[in-house]
Structures are given as structure tokens and as C-alpha cells.
Amino acid sequence: MHAPHSHDHDGHDHDHEAPARSLTIHSPSGVVAQGAALTRAQRHLRRLGFDAHVDDSARARSQRFAGDDDTRLAALHRVARDGRDIALASRGGYGLTRLLDRIDYPLIAQSIDAGKRWVGYSDQTAFQLAVLAHTQRPTWAGPLACDDFGRTPEQGGVDDITEACFAEAMRGELEAIGFRTEVGFDGLQARGTLWGGNLCVLLSLLGTPHWPRVKGGILFLEDVNEHPYRIERSLLQLQQAGVLDAQKAVVLGGFTDYRKSPLDRGYTLRSAVEHLRGTTRTPILTGLPFGHVPTKVCLPVGRRATLVVEGRDAMIGWA
Known part of the structure; x- marks a missing residue:
């Protein structure tokens, strides 16, 4: 399904960077309804060898959103500055479109140039394409913390290929x-x-x-x-x-x-x-x-x- 063990290069001179190991789970879109899924995801990512941290406002709630717009925007900018290797969205839903006009795109570009990998899919598409439009910097379409790494055995557990692909991509090995x-x-x-x-x-x-x-x-x-x-x-x-x-x-x-x-x-x-x-x-x-x-x-x-x-x-x- 995927070709492992080579190296990636995205035009921003990351080809000698250390493998990504530290990770922040953040919630830029929909509310995390099941807090247990977030906890399971964090534990699973730690078992995979990632130093997984949950952002302070990842569990915030405002209507259907993971906190009001200001809270989610502040979290996005905080994660951009936190010095960790990976920014993994907790879940999709809806909410990033509300933030697009206010995102500090030079700050996001700076974080990517420093080696940060922004990862997610679904509602994350809005962020990923806006970043591409405004900065020409790459992001990663990939799993979400709760949806993919927070799955219970009854839900089928964590998919082996999803897990392996994510780990290799974050280590810079997936080509x-x-x-x-x-x-x-x-x-x-x-x-x-x-x-x-x-x-x-x-x-x-x-x-x-x-x-x-x-x-x-x-x-x-x-x-x-x-x-x-x-x-x-x-x-x-x-x-x-x-x-x-x-x-x-x-x-x-x-x-x-x-x-x-x-x-x-x-x-x-x-x-x-x-x-x-x-x-x-x-x-x-x-x-x-x-x-x-x-x-x-x-x-x-x-x-x-x-x-x-x-x-x-x-x-x-x-x-």
C-alpha cells in the first residue's frame, strides 16, 4: 500500500532534519465530544514513540466548535510557535473556514520552514489549501488524532497501514x-x-x-x-x-x-x-x-x- 524507507525533500532544505518526534494535538475545528478518544490517541501516539502533548484548549467547547473563534485562532498560533515537530488536528467537523481571513500565514510559514509538519484531513483541507495559497509551503493530508489514533477495539482499533504510513511520513522516510x-x-x-x-x-x-x-x-x-x-x-x-x-x-x-x-x-x-x-x-x-x-x-x-x-x-x- 505504501513505499517505505526513503527520504523526503520539499524544497525548504529539510533533508537533514532530525526525525519528527514531538507532537501537539490541537483542535482547530469541531468540538471533541468524546474526551476519552483524545486520551486514547495521546497514549497510542506515545506508544508509537512520539512525545505527544495535548494543547491547552484542545478540549474547549463553544456550540459545535472546539472553543470560540478567538480561542481556536490563538491555539493555532500557539501551536505554530511551540517548537514541536508535528501539529496533529484532533478531529475535523467545521470551523477552520471561520479563521482563514485572520490566520498569521507568515507565522505558519516560519513554523514549516523550521520543520513543523501540520497534519490532518477533512476540515483541515481549508487550512492546508489556504497555507498553500498564501505561503506555497507544504502540509500533510493524513490522519486525525481522535478519528484514527483514538479508535477502540470495538471500532476496529488503529489501522496498521494508517499508523505505519503516518510514522514514516513524520520521520521523513515516506517518499x-x-x-x-x-x-x-x-x-x-x-x-x-x-x-x-x-x-x-x-x-x-x-x-x-x-x-x-x-x-x-x-x-x-x-x-x-x-x-x-x-x-x-x-x-x-x-x-x-x-x-x-x-x-x-x-x-x-x-x-x-x-x-x-x-x-x-x-x-x-x-x-x-x-x-x-x-x-x-x-x-x-x-x-x-x-x-x-x-x-x-x-x-x-x-x-x-x-x-x-x-x-x-x-x-x-x-x-
Whole structure:
């Protein structure tokens, strides 16, 4: 599923840095409803060898948010200054979009230049793409503390591949990930900026100052609780805005937990993807192990990457 043990380089001279070992769990978005999951995540990350610290306001609550906007913004800036190697979001939900106009992007860039890796997915997409738009610095699309490292045995426990991929990415050893895709893309090679994340969150940035204007990129997408027709509509908006045609490739991850409708009459996610393929010259691949699924890889958002397909075996590398 992933290719271990090499070294990463993101254009900011990190290739001789020490492996990332210290970690802060912070809550920039939704409220942490289950405090026990946060505790389990911290313990699990410590067992993995990370000096895991929980930010002071990670358990704050204000309506559906992990503290009011000022509290979450202050936490984001505090984590940027804390000198630890990794900033891991506790969970997604919603809340980062409220902060985008007020984030101190030079401070975030400074933290990344000093070696900090910002990690998460789902609502973290808003932060990751805004950082890319404002600073051209890389972040990591990867697991969330509670959702991935706070899972009970009844919930299936912590996924082995997610855990291994995260540990290798944070140690600077992960240089590529592999997955199986559909037939029809054998021989495809594409090189460009790797970017993307949650489709709905990404789409909400279109037309704002926080939208990264990536041309010739490799765009990866995932979503949850969205019916295939909504996925199709969102992707058509990207197509009609000129975004899909401007990419070298689009790679789809998990689109999960939606309810089928009696009105579908054979219409599926596959139908939606097939229709979209007829609207753009950009290849649209499926099968990326990323999204609201237990098994997820880590992907460096904003790094130059190469996509290669041999038969049905696809690889995205960024060494």
C-alpha cells in the first residue's frame, strides 16, 4: 500500500532534519465530544514513540466548535510557535473556514520552514489549501488524532497501514504511496503539484483569496455523507470553473457513508465518474486509500509529485 524507507525533500532544505518526534494535538475545528478518544490517541501516539502533548484548549467547547473563534485562532498560533515537530488536528467537523481571513500565514510559514509538519484531513483541507495559497509551503493530508489514533477495539482499533504510513511520513522516510486503480490508465505519467483534500471544503474556497491557483497539478479528492449526484455536481463546478482541465490528473479517494435513493435507478458513483470523464481531457483515477475510511495514506499537500501507472498499479511519489 505504501513505499517505505526513503527520504523526503520539499524544497525548504529539510533533508537533514532530525526525525519528527514531538507532537501537539490541537483542535482547530469541531468540538471533541468524546474526551476519552483524545486520551486514547495521546497514549497510542506515545506508544508509537512520539512525545505527544495535548494543547491547552484542545478540549474547549463553544456550540459545535472546539472553543470560540478567538480561542481556536490563538491555539493555532500557539501551536505554530511551540517548537514541536508535528501539529496533529484532533478531529475535523467545521470551523477552520471561520479563521482563514485572520490566520498569521507568515507565522505558519516560519513554523514549516523550521520543520513543523501540520497534519490532518477533512476540515483541515481549508487550512492546508489556504497555507498553500498564501505561503506555497507544504502540509500533510493524513490522519486525525481522535478519528484514527483514538479508535477502540470495538471500532476496529488503529489501522496498521494508517499508523505505519503516518510514522514514516513524520520521520521523513515516506517518499511514495501505491494503490490499485481501474483498468485503462496503463502507462500514464504525470508530474505536478500534489494538492486537494475534502471536495466540499475545497470547493468552498473557490473564488476566495484562499484558493491555490494550481496549474498542471495532481488533484486528489475525497468526501463523506455526500450522495453521488452531489459529488458529480461539485466536480462539474470544478470542471466548469476550468480547474479540472488545468490539472495533469485527478485522483479520487473514498466517497463514503451516503444513502442511496429509490430515484437513483442504477445511477451510482461509478456513473457519475464516467459522466465526468466525458467532460474533461484530464484523466480521472479512482482507488486512492484516503478519506473518511480506516485505511489512509499520508500525502504532502503542495509538494511536487509524480503519478505513474503500470497496469492497474498506481504510485504517487515525491522524493
